[in-house]
Amino acid sequence: MSTSATAVDDRPAVQSGQLRLGDALSVNRLGFGAMRITGPGVWGPPADHDEAIRVLRRAVELGVNLIDTADSYGPNISEELIREALYPYPEELVLATKAGLLRTGPDEFHAFGRPDYLRQQCEMSLRRLGVERIDLFQLHRVDPTVPAADQFGVLADLQKEGKIRLVGLSEVCVDTITEAAEIVDIASVQNRYNLIDRKSDDVLRYCTERNIAFIPWAPIDAGDLAKPGGAAYEAAERLGATSAQIALAWLLQRSSRMLPIPGTSTVAHLEENCAAAPLKLDLKTVEALDEAL
Numbered sequence: 046m047s048t049s050a051t052a053v054d055d056r057p058a059v060q061s062g063q064l065r066l067g068d069a070l071s072v073n074r075l076g077f078g079a080m081r082i083t084g085p086g087v088w089g090p091p092a093d094h095d096e097a098i099r100v101l102r103r104a105v106e107l108g109v110n111l112i113d114t115a116d117s118y119g120p121n122i123s124e125e126l127i128r129e130a131l132y133p134y135p136e137e138l139v140l141a142t143k144a145g146l147l148r149t150g151p152d153e154f155h156a157f158g159r160p161d162y163l164r165q166q167c168e169m170s171l172r173r174l175g176v177e178r179i180d181l182f183q184l185h186r187v188d189p190t191v192p193a194a195d196q197f198g199v200l201a202d203l204q205k206e207g208k209i210r211l212v213g214l215s216e217v218c219v220d221t222i223t224e225a226a227e228i229v230d231i232a233s234v235q236n237r238y239n240l241i242d243r244k245s246d247d248v249l250r251y252c253t254e255r256n257i258a259f260i261p262w263a264p265i266d267a268g269d270l271a272k273p274g275g276a277a278y279e280a281a282e283r284l285g286a287t288s289a290q291i292a293l294a295w296l297l298q299r300s301s302r303m304l305p306i307p308g309t310s311t312v313a314h315l316e317e318n319c320a321a322a323p324l325k326l327d328l329k330t331v332e333a334l335d336e337a338l
């Protein structure tokens with residue numbers, strides 16, 4: 046009789062469950078957003094460089110295997126820190142970056158989708174991250190001043206050339222996803238979505254039906270729902286959790302395609318956020334949160 050037991054992976058992010066990205070990659074459903082490891086207004090270096098490095102390394106220890114970043118976070122700073130903290134990368138780590146936003150100063154950003162610029166930014170992200178191929182390359186915004194087909198077309202070209210593995214979109218409606226999908230396979234959509242902002246419910250439904258990963262940004266914003274009397278606050282009190290954890294657990298239970306990427310500059314908040322993954326909300330709590338808006 047064999048005495049070997051199957052090891053249980055009890056890292057919290059693993060307990061969020063897994064989803065397939067495209068046809069080749071599998072990731073844990075709780076990821077990490079690396080926008081907050083930059084300076085104020087997503088501009089310049091973080092106030093505490095060493096803590097930013099600790100956050101990235103701890104995220105991987107906790108089972109996070111998708112890190113979301115962008116050329117415009119810093120700019121460049123977030124990608125550089127990811128390489129500094131994690132290179133050579135663990136085999137299972139999926140790096141998701143973006144291009145298509147110019148950042149001209151603190152809290153200033155503008156869509157810029159000229160194909161030659163997107164190509165340049167892809168090349169620069171490859172260099173900064175130190176990889177031969179980007180796992181998931183997301184169009185940060187569709188630039189309304191450039192034909193959309195040209196923007197999707199350059200993503201298709203980069204994929205054919207082996208510079209990017211999978212393609213994602215950000216801040217798009219269903220019509221734009223279907224338009225893009227005629228030109229290139231879409232593996233993920235990243236829209237703002239949380240307890241108090243559900244404008245993308247139709248996009249979430251569309252993605253869920255088609256096995257497209259839905260990556261909600263600003264996932265822990267619960268607004269007034271996190272204040273005394275609010276549904277997230279009440280649920281947190283009842284379950285001995287925090288409002289941020291309730292917000293993340295609610296997202297994870299809302300769709301099997303959901304892949305939240307909470308961002309933070311501190312290990313303490315990172316650990317708190319990852320601890321939300323094993324949290325299971327009962328039906329009554331989910332209903333109260335669903336109806337709270």
Ligand SMILES: NC(=O)c1ccc[n+]([C@@H]2O[C@H](COP(=O)([O-])OP(=O)(O)OC[C@H]3O[C@@H](n4cnc5c(N)ncnc54)[C@H](OP(=O)(O)O)[C@@H]3O)[C@@H](O)[C@H]2O)c1
Binds near residue numbers: 080264307
């Ligand atoms: N596609 C897009 O257009 C787009 C736009 C924005 C962001 N994103 C991506 O989405 C990720 C997440 O979005 P986000 O950073 O805006 O929103 P978020 O993850 O919902 O919130 C981050 C903010 O909440 C704080 N925080 C984190 N954990 C906390 C906790 N447990 N308790 C209390 N406060 C906590 C952080 O401050 P501390 O540093 O003090 O923890 C930070 O100010 C970003 O990192 C980025 O990768 C994408």
